[in-house]
Amino acid sequence: ADLSDKEAVAALCEKVLAQYGCPDILFHNAAVVVTGQVGAVPFQAWEHSYAVNLRAPILLTSSFLPHMRKRDRGCVVFVSSSGAAPYLNAYEVFKTAQGEFSSGLAAELEGTHIYTYTIAPGLVRTQTAEDSIQAVAAHMGLSTEAFHREQAAHTLSPQEAGQGFALSTLSASTYHGRRSLSPSLHKCLGTRRDRTTPPATETPALPPAC
Secondary structure, three states: OOOOOHHHHHHHHHHHHHHHOOOOEEEEOOOOOOOOOOOOOOHHHHHHHHHHHHHHHHHHHHHHHHHHHHHOOEEEEEEOOOOOOOOOHHHHHHHHHHHHHHHHHHHHOOOOOEEEEEEEOOEEOOHHHHHHHHHHHHHHOOOHHHHHHHOHHHEEOHHHHHHHHHHHHHHHHHHOOOEEEHHHHHHHOOOOOOOOOOHHHOOOOOOOOO
16 A cells, blocks of 8 residues: 555555454554755655655554554554654654654553554665665765665664564563664674663563574
């Protein structure tokens, strides 16, 4: 479905509910990355980024949450961003807003068995990320190779990220209302890569079984 289209999102929700019922886990990982300097990024690009990176997760959550409430069970996970970065404002502002949305939602869900939390995994080397890195590195006067060297400590493969994402849902009640940065994923996977996480956003490690 085209997540930038409100009608398409609504149709998707109706189809899922009709064919499969309410999902147990709603994982907001879809994204569109818009790069460029503020003032140079066309306003249409800002609108498209907003539609996919913030409005779509809100619409999807709003559609499925009443059904989760009826059965008092569910998990809603947001893949947010690690924070502000130059030449990525049109992307970061909406991805980081997912964290605020999740935090407010978590407070509303206290006392239920529906859990929500945010994961900001750092740089995951998907094709979407690779395309955006070329643009951002050029703005910064770096080669893509130099950019990757600088970000090596914050980088995950898609396989590592996917494993960490899936395992996190096993401890959804522990993660409820929290924001997890990439160190949690690295710790789960037994790697030595790490970075400093402010205490206010630090979360418990993922299950040691991984």
